[in-house]
Amino acid sequence: MENRAETTVGEHVELEYQLTREDMRQALKARAKASGRARRTQRFAVIAVAGFVGASAVPLAKGETPDTGSMVIAGVLIVVLFVLQPWLTARQFHKIASRNGAYRAGVDGSGVTVSNTGGSSQLNWTAAPHYAETPDNFVLLSGDKNVSCLTVLPKRGVQEPGTVEACRSLLDRHIRRL
Structure with missing residues (x-):
């Protein structure tokens, strides 16, 4: 599957991707740094x-x-x-994540929408008030003390380097980077 991205005046970023084991490893490592229990x-x-x-x-x-x-x-x-x-x-x-095939995610001022063959979910910024950036991903993290939920947005899901910066800018504008 080809990874694609679109931006509209920096206010909306679309990603298409397949999750990999390395994505999950980086996401779980970022989650562990944010979780009191993991520390x-x-x-x-x-x-x-x-x-x-x-x-x-x-x-x-x-x-x-x-x-x-x-x-x-x-x-x-x-x-x-x-x-x-x-x-x-x-x-x-x-x-577990790969059972759902390819993912599409949209990031905008209201939050993040993720869809795949298993369904779709919409996270507003209060559901994922923090994020961590790894070399390959943006990892959205829930606000509870054990960081029980995470959403992985692989940077390779965008094609143009400017789109990664647009995504980072949206995240920085709405939630706190860890």
Whole structure:
């Protein structure tokens, strides 16, 4: 499918796109930065890994044999929490989103309308009061403390570089960038 975009005096931007796993990975990473729960979970994971590494490092510093069990647990935690979990979550979100095929989105002064084969939804700016910009996407985020909802607008959905700036300008005018 070809990605297209149109702008009308900078007040309306149309996007057409297929969501990718990378879109979802970037969106979920942006959401995690905005979510209090995700930040607390990340801190807990870092503390847990540090604890297991520390349990191995203390004996090593004393010239003793380190506890290999703690080192193995730390390694497994690192792989699961920082590599596999984000990848698997993005994969699952992409699987759900890709069932709906191609997406069309319109951004204007009243909000964002997104449609696909599964239906359409309209978000006014109060439903998505924040957004984050990643290298490839604009990610609209809900205002609740856990940032339970997100909408992904891939920049590749527009063809002309000026259209990305028009979209950014609309978002900046109506909602807060994180």
